[in-house]
Amino acid sequence: MHNHRPQELTVDRAAGTLRVVWQDGHASVYALHWLRANCPCASCREERRAAALQTDLLKLTAGSPPSAEIVGAELVGNYAVRFGWADGHDGGIYVFAALRQSCPCAECNPSGPPPLLPDD
Ligand SMILES: [Zn+2]
Ligand SMILES: [Zn+2]
Numbered sequence: 001m002h003n004h005r006p007q008e009l010t011v012d013r014a015a016g017t018l019r020v021v022w023q024d025g026h027a028s029v030y031a032l033h034w035l036r037a038n039c040p041c042a043s044c045r046e047e048r049r050a051a052a053l054q055t056d057l058l059k060l061t062a063g064s065p066p067s068a069e070i071v072g073a074e075l076v077g078n079y080a081v082r083f084g085w086a087d088g089h090d091g092g093i094y095v096f097a098a099l100r101q102s103c104p105c106a107e108c109n110p111s112g113p114p115p116l117l118p119d120d
Helices: 032-037 042-053 057-061 096-101
Strands: 006-012 017-022 027-031 070-076 080-085 093-095
Touching: 006 070, 017 032, 017 096, 027 032, 027 096, 093 096
Parallel strands: none
Antiparallel strands: 006 017, 017 027, 070 080, 080 093
C-alpha cells in the first residue's frame, strides 16, 4: 500500500491537470475535468447512475457543466485527497489507491483510464 502514497501532488491550474508522483517514482497526470467527472461523492455517483439510465437527451444536456477548476485540496489521513471545486462542490474524497489504478498513462492503462473506483 505504501506505493499508493504520493510523494508529490501538484495542481496546474493553467494546464488543467493534477500531477501525482508516487512513492515508486511513477508520475500520473490527471485532467481536472476527468477528476470532476469521476467525483466519488455520494451525490455525484447517484447522478451518474441516474444519467446512465436516462434516455431523455434533453435532460442529459441541460444545465451548465460542473466546474473543473480546483480551488482547494486537503489531505484526508494519508490515504486520500479531497478537492474543493470553484462551484463550491467539495464532497469527493479521492482515494490514492483508486487514483493510481486509474492512471491515464499508456503504460498503466493502454486503453484509457477506467472510471475512478468508489470508496466502498
Ligand atoms: Zn461530487
Ligand atoms: Zn501510469
